[in-house]
Amino acid sequence: MAVREFDEAVAYSIGLRTRFRGIDVREGMLLRSGEQWAEWSPFTEYDDAEAATWLRASLAEDDPVPLRTRVPVNVTVPVVTPDVARRLVEDSRCRTAKVKVADPRSSLEDDLHRLEAVRRALGPDGALRVDANGAWSVGEALVALRAMERFGLQYAEQPCRTVEELAELRRRLRAEHVAVPVAADESIRRSGDPMRVAELGAADVVVLKVQPLGGWRACLELVAALGLPAVISSALETSLGIWAGLRTAAALPSSSGPGGSVPACGLDTVRLFTGDAIAEPLISQDGEISVGERPVPDTAALARVRADADRQRWWRERLERCLRILDVPRRDASGGTR
Ligand SMILES: O=C(O)CCC(=O)C1=CC=C[C@@H](O)[C@@H]1C(=O)O
Numbered sequence: 001m002a003v004r005e006f007d008e009a010v011a012y013s014i015g016l017r018t019r020f021r022g023i024d025v026r027e028g029m030l031l032r033s034g035e036q037w038a039e040w041s042p043f044t045e046y047d048d049a050e051a052a053t054w055l056r057a058s059l060a061e062d063d064p065v066p067l068r069t070r071v072p073v074n075v076t077v078p079v080v081t082p083d084v085a086r087r088l089v090e091d092s093r094c095r096t097a098k099v100k101v102a103d104p105r106s107s108l109e110d111d112l113h114r115l116e117a118v119r120r121a122l123g124p125d126g127a128l129r130v131d132a133n134g135a136w137s138v139g140e141a142l143v144a145l146r147a148m149e150r151f152g153l154q155y156a157e158q159p160c161r162t163v164e165e166l167a168e169l170r171r172r173l174r175a176e177h178v179a180v181p182v183a184a185d186e187s188i189r190r191s192g193d194p195m196r197v198a199e200l201g202a203a204d205v206v207v208l209k210v211q212p213l214g215g216w217r218a219c220l221e222l223v224a225a226l227g228l229p230a231v232i233s234s235a236l237e238t239s240l241g242i243w244a245g246l247r248t249a250a251a252l253p254s255s256s257g258p259g260g261s262v263p264a265c266g267l268d269t270v271r272l273f274t275g276d277a278i279a280e281p282l283i284s285q286d287g288e289i290s291v292g293e294r295p296v297p298d299t300a301a302l303a304r305v306r307a308d309a310d311r312q313r314w315w316r317e318r319l320e321r322c323l324r325i326l327d328v329p330r331r332d333a334s335g336g337t338r
């Protein structure tokens with residue numbers, strides 16, 4: 001089945017080195033319009049309405065104007081043993097680490113051991129973040145963050161599920177003099193009303209992802225409207241999706257971070273993949289990734305990550321449904337629109 005809106009639409013399937021957010025394989029599509037390739041990779045369990053928002057990002061025809069050529073990034077530490085965590089941080093040479101915590105497979109004690117190993121690998125000057133993906137109640141978050149405070153946390157990302165809980169937690173952390181700022185991720189990208197985070201005073205920092213928010217323009221508009229420090233993060237993508245995040249981070253206003261730079265972004269996740277679609281994957285060097293021209297897939301690399309016929313069909317059908325939701329003008333066989 002052909003998808004007429006694109007010149008090519010290829011589904012990929014790439015193994016993860018470590019289980020991450022409950023998945024071992026990342027799937028998505030790479031879409032070509034003329035010379036331009038983009039990624040569309042809504043998680044497979046998302047419904048069509050949410051997947052269509054991600055598609056809006058992939059349909060963007062222009063790119064934001066970059067203000068810098070390099071973007072600092074954090075190394076992302078999944079739920080792994082302290083030893084593996086230490087090695088990941090040391091190998092990355094990043095000066096900021098984000099550690100997954102509150103996973104069903106990891107007790108608070110396990111989390112504390114992992115954090116201790118990461119803090120030791122970073123040294124006292126490195127920045128350390130945790131991400132709980134909304135797993136804690138307010139009470140649980142208070143207990144955990146009180147215990148984690150001694151490692152010096154830059155912030156805790158989405159400690160609780162709802163915006164109201166984040167706001168309450170933030171108040172109670174302050175009242176109890178626990179020095180851990182709160183960052184909102186899912187409350188921005190999945191709540192349907194990202195402005196509520198600012199209205200309720202629910203976060204000190206916001207985490208923004210280009211595909212889930214429907215594109216770079218929506219991200220930059222949100223940064224301006226929210227008036228909070230913003231960290232651009234990956235949605236666990238190939239280098240094509242990562243490039244869109246990097247380019248957006250490169251366009252953040254210079255007031256975002258010290259010395260005209262931006263806070264370290266969560267864009268070093270190609271490291272978590274066993275393969276990629278481009279020849280020179282966008283992975284950090286000395287804690288930064290250079291933002292070059294929009295990449296194009298490499299024929300051999302793309303062949304290695306191409307999904308099987310069943311998954312090609314599944315993704316194409318999903319793409320057709322999402323295009324209908326967005327009401328994208330149909331191209332006729334000659335390439336014109338109708
Ligand atoms: O922010 C990072 O360091 C990497 C990206 C990352 O952690 C995530 C990517 C995609 C899905 C999420 O579960 C997860 C996150 O919650 O931030």
Ligand SMILES: [Mg+2]
Nearest residue numbers: 131157158185
């Ligand atoms: Mg997160």
